[in-house]
Amino acid sequence: MLNLTIKDSFNKELPVDLVKDNTRRQVVEACFSFVKPKKTSNPKILHVSEDMASRLGFYEEKTSSEAFKNIFTGNEIYPNTNPYAMCYGGHQFGHWAGQLGDGRAINLFEVTHNKKNWALQLKGAGETPYSRTADGLAVLRSSIREYLCSEAMYYLGVPTTRALSLALSGDQVLRDVMYDGNPAYEKGAIVCRVAESFLRFGNYQIFTARGDLKTLKTLVDYTIKHHFKYLGEPSKNTYISFFKEVANRSLDMVIHWQRVGFVHGVMNTDNMSILGLTIDYGPYGWLEGYDHGWTPNTTDNTHKRYRYDSQPEIVLWNLYQLANALYPLIEEAEPLEAILESYQEEFPKKYLKMMHYKLGLFSPNEMDEKLIFNLEEVLHKTETDMTIFFRLLSSVSKNDTVKEAIRKIEKAFYTSSEVVGEIKKSWENWFQNYLDRLEKETVLDEERKAKMNTVNPKYVLRNYMAQLAIDDADKGNYALLNELYELLKKPYEEQPKYERWFAKRPEWARNKVGCSMLSCSS
Structure with missing residues (x-):
């Protein structure tokens, strides 16, 4: 037993x-x-x-x-x-x-x-x-x-x-x-x-939609008792605090998604955890080439509602729906609206802070926002692997020339031959500004690299990697399943024996089912 x-x-x-x-x-x-x-x-x-x-x-x-x-x-x-x-x-x-x-x-x-x-x-x-x-x-x-x-x-x-x-x-x-x-x-x-x-947002929505406020209150009170007990006994103020906690946790969750380049693919309200957890792994994926418009979901391919750069906005939309569901217990819109407005105000601040860490900028500067915006622009000019770029960026030294800095991250380019002319000039301009900015940092290169490598993973579960494990498992071979499991337990460590997985998506996987786009089919 x-x-x-x-x-x-x-x-x-x-x-x-x-x-x-x-x-x-x-x-x-x-x-x-x-x-x-x-x-x-x-x-x-x-x-x-x-x-x-x-x-x-x-x-x-x-x-x-x-x-x-x-x-x-x-x-x-x-x-x-x-x-x-x-x-x-x-x-x-x-x-x-x-x-x-x-x-x-x-x-x-x-x-x-x-x-x-x-x-x-x-x-x-x-x-x-x-x-x-x-x-x-x-x-x-x-x-x-x-x-x-x-x-x-x-x-x-x-x-x-x-x-x-x-x-x-x-x-x-x-x-x-x-x-x-x-x-x-x-x-x-x-x-x-x-x-x-x-528990998901939809657990609460269903009862409000049906006008079953008795069961709604019973469920909300249960949730607070078992998962948000520190908020106190159920009351109007406690319900407001509960919604604020859910909003804060949901914001933290999506900031992490953006940090590692994860795209959920099906951000319906029934796939939103009341605890701010990533839940229901269907047609998800990590950005290969850095592309704000990418979605891994075939069902979402036309309208791209759940694309990478829309995820923070969709979390907010979903929180609006949860606010509507909780409103009958509060009967006052203003405190709920204030929490939603706070989300909108806090996201850019938290996103900026997250990007500071990804770029190794630990002494915030008023010019950083422009530097980050310009980087996102130049990353779109030629297909550049997000995970590899940010991981290699930590190797750039304050004393590097622009040419040396670009050479250190060029493994992230899917087609290096495209980095010529205006594209090359854009990269040179950005790296010149980045190197100038690093001069203002008091942190030594090695310390900065170590800190950057705690937020920029070396290994993520790329769709083609999962598909290779699936193909082997279909044949009864589970060695790769175990290898990937072991690899992914230490995503921020170098793990030299697994170096082959620190690589861009292979060309054969670009349009292969299971490697690029996925359906909701189970």
Whole structure:
């Protein structure tokens, strides 16, 4: 037996769906529905996050046990627990979609260890009342991407949900990868996701949209009690403080996204964590060439609502929707509007501070904003790898000539031969200004490099890297999956044995499915 310390609260303190059948339906006046995972035919654990396992109180012999395998693939239910799926709604691509809910996620239980409470859920464990027309399952490719990415983001220092385990179900799942009418069977898989809570903006929106203010208040009070207890007992002022905390955390989260070049791809309100965590890893990606207009989502390719440079603005839009959802408990627009205005005021300040660190400018100067703006302009003039550029920039010395400085970062150019004429002149002008600016810094070159390398990762989970691991795993080879997992645990370290991953996206991956654009297909 795994001997977990179970301390369930969500499915004990909140109103439950009174209908027990696992049928697709509108669930009213309830925060969740009881539902059991679908049993799998031949489950196999492929990988376990040892860090997450230890945080939950597991030891190696436990994670390799039959009990662990069966519970975290849905074949057994841990004693005295009641799995469930949450009810929520949301705005999808700017439009209210009504009830959505956990369509392919089933919450198992909450574990307490070392005075911290964790919620564990299986993604891809079968249908729920919220599955609509889907089967509630997931496939290996999307599961590998979620497993690796959630752990990679954690080690990058980005607020995120975590992953405990990745498993094959032994079943085949039918999916139309690009929504082009060509479905095919793929290997089924299940990820065990972990977070303090999986509550989303949409959990609150659904009740306001339905006029169910009683359940709304019950859920908000529960959230404050378990996740924002320091704000005090529920009251109008506490609700305002709660919204401010969510706004602040959401702002911090998106600043981190911009820092590392991460693009979420599906920033619908049902994919916004109330705790300010990155949640729901679907068609995400990291910038390869520095491009403010890039989105990894095929569904978003036309309007690019969720492109890289729009993410801070979309977080604000989503916060407006949450403010609307909480308004009936506050009945006063002014304090909510003030918080939203504060977000707008704080973002440019926090973005500027973040860019100062990326550029190694630790004594702010009034000319820095222009230097940063000019850099973003010149980065767009020729395809330049964001991760490689900022990492190599730390090697530039105050005593370098412009020519020497450019040579140090030229590995970041996808086509060096394009850096001629006006483009070359733009780079020379920028580096001259940057070198002049470094002269005003009192920090020594080596100290500045060390500091820059704590915010500019050397390694990120590029889509082509994940796709290579997926291709191997489809053939039953999991060595690359493990290698990438180990690599991504230390993204800011040099790791010479993994140097081959400090490289631009190869040309073969430029337009390959899974390497450039991705769909929401699971």
